[in-house]
Amino acid sequence: MDIRVVNLNKAFGSHIVLENMNLLFAGGKRTVIMGESGCGKTTLLRILMGLEPQSSGEIKGTPEYISAVFQEDRLLEEFSAVSNIAFAADKGVTKELILRHLDELGLRENARQSAGELSGGMKRRVVIARAMLAKKELLLLDEPFKGLDDRNRDSTAAYIKRHSEGVTTIIVTHDIYEVALMEATLIRMGNYSNTA
Amino acid sequence: MIRAAAILAALLLWQAAALLLNRSILLVGPVDVLKELARQAPRYDFWLTVRFSLWRIFLGFFLALSAGMLSAALSYRFKAFKVMIRPYISTIKSTPVASIIILILIFLNSRNLSLVVSFLIVLPVVYANILEGLSHTDGELIEMAGVFHASLRKRIRYIYLPQLKPYLISACTASVGMAWKSGTAAEVIGIPTGSIGERLYEAKIYLSSSELFAWTLVIIVLSILVEKTVLWLIDKAYGLLWRS
Numbered sequence: 001m002d003i004r005v006v007n008l009n010k011a012f013g014s015h016i017v018l019e020n021m022n023l024l025f026a027g028g029k030r031t032v033i034m035g036e037s038g039c040g041k042t043t044l045l046r047i048l049m050g051l052e053p054q055s056s057g058e059i060k061g062t063p064e065y066i067s068a069v070f071q072e073d074r075l076l077e078e079f080s081a082v083s084n085i086a087f088a089a090d091k092g093v094t095k096e097l098i099l100r101h102l103d104e105l106g107l108r109e110n111a112r113q114s115a116g117e118l119s120g121g122m123k124r125r126v127v128i129a130r131a132m133l134a135k136k137e138l139l140l141l142d143e144p145f146k147g148l149d150d151r152n153r154d155s156t157a158a159y160i161k162r163h164s165e166g167v168t169t170i171i172v173t174h175d176i177y178e179v180a181l182m183e184a185t186l187i188r189m190g191n192y193s194n195t196a
Numbered sequence: 197m198i199r200a201a202a203i204l205a206a207l208l209l210w211q212a213a214a215l216l217l218n219r220s221i222l223l224v225g226p227v228d229v230l231k232e233l234a235r236q237a238p239r240y241d242f243w244l245t246v247r248f249s250l251w252r253i254f255l256g257f258f259l260a261l262s263a264g265m266l267s268a269a270l271s272y273r274f275k276a277f278k279v280m281i282r283p284y285i286s287t288i289k290s291t292p293v294a295s296i297i298i299l300i301l302i303f304l305n306s307r308n309l310s311l312v313v314s315f316l317i318v319l320p321v322v323y324a325n326i327l328e329g330l331s332h333t334d335g336e337l338i339e340m341a342g343v344f345h346a347s348l349r350k351r352i353r354y355i356y357l358p359q360l361k362p363y364l365i366s367a368c369t370a371s372v373g374m375a376w377k378s379g380t381a382a383e384v385i386g387i388p389t390g391s392i393g394e395r396l397y398e399a400k401i402y403l404s405s406s407e408l409f410a411w412t413l414v415i416i417v418l419s420i421l422v423e424k425t426v427l428w429l430i431d432k433a434y435g436l437l438w439r440s
Contacts, residue, residue, distance in 0.1 A: 079354060
């Protein structure tokens with residue numbers, strides 16, 4: 001199902017972040033949003049997640065089950081990678097499945113390590129596995145490849161594409177290379193009206 | 197090493213003061229206190245007395261810990277509950293221990309006085325610490341749990357309990373000693389038969405400083421043992437939680 005953003009406005013006090021925004025996110029497709037820092041990309045994702053109320057306007061077609069990679073890792077630092085993923089996982093996700101996903105991301109050996117002991121890049125991959133194994137009809141990825149080296153970025157992008165086939169996916173990034181990597185439609189914020 | 201030297205110096209100073217004063221009614225030295233303890237310890241009624249007070253004060257502490265955690269959780273979740281409970285907590289916190297003891301004696305017999313008094317003294321400390329801990333819970337983790345529809349059980353186990361650990365330790369460290377001080381003070385006033393408070397009261401009546409100091413030492417040791425045990429249990433419980 002398509003997600004329509006209609007005349008969306010958001011202001012924090014007198015500071016306008018989103019002004020009269022109209023967007024269409026095609027159902028089951030991947031869309032990348034690019035734009036300058038502070039242009040409201042993360043705010044838009046937070047509104048889609050229901051974490052931030054819009055000042056005015058409407059969002060149509062937001063599903064119940066949203067999965068996300070936040071800009072920050074938001075991991076349970078004292079718990080293992082497996083526990084972190086199990087925390088958000090959909091019903092029926094077994095420990096074996098979690099281990100298989102960690103294996104795909106090159107983290108099999110780190111499955112039992114507490115999140116606090118992992119490197120930045122490892123944490124980011126755990127966060128991505130967590131999002132992939134959660135119940136999802138909409139997938140929101142806020143700078144998902146932050147802190148990953150080129151090789152891990154490419155393999156992680158392939159992993160995301162494999163496990164989000166047919167799921168409406170919105171990705172926020174600063175890097176034009178990631179648009180091609182994710183084979184996604186591009187929307188540049190500041191010039192965001194891609195639909196009437 | 198420095199710590200042991202400081203303790204030894206304090207004991208020597210105490211012994212020297214006792215020798216200089218040379219009046220055992222006023223001050224006995226550590227040697228006499230240990231002799232008195234050695235005389236008491238093999239007696240069966242010594243351990244019955246220890247059990248009487250230990251059980252009641254520990255139970256009062258444990259019940260206050262449970263009630264304090266529960267009421268703090270309810271206050272965190274429901275603003276109306278927080279507003280409703282505030283006058284009770286403030287009243288308990290600001291009422292002098294002696295007044296609490298005498299008020300309880302009007303309504304209850306003295307047998308379980310130390311249990312009720314230690315409960316009332318510990319409750320506000322635990323409540324305040326746990327509520328403080330809950331109010332400092334990482335908002336980003338709570339948001340994350342909300343987005344992923346995590347159950348309340350998962351949120352408690354993985355988010356709230358880990359974040360509460362330092363506040364729980366702080367509450368227990370502060371309140372175990374308070375429970376013992378207030379509990380034995382209550383026993384001295386209420387004089388329940390077979391309690392440490394009764395033995396302290398008798399020591400005062402018979403001007404037996406060695407017995408008074410010996411029982412005081414027993415209280416200090418019990419308080420330290422209970423505190424160490426509680427902290428050890430908390431550490432073990434969190435160890436299990438991390439490994440799960």
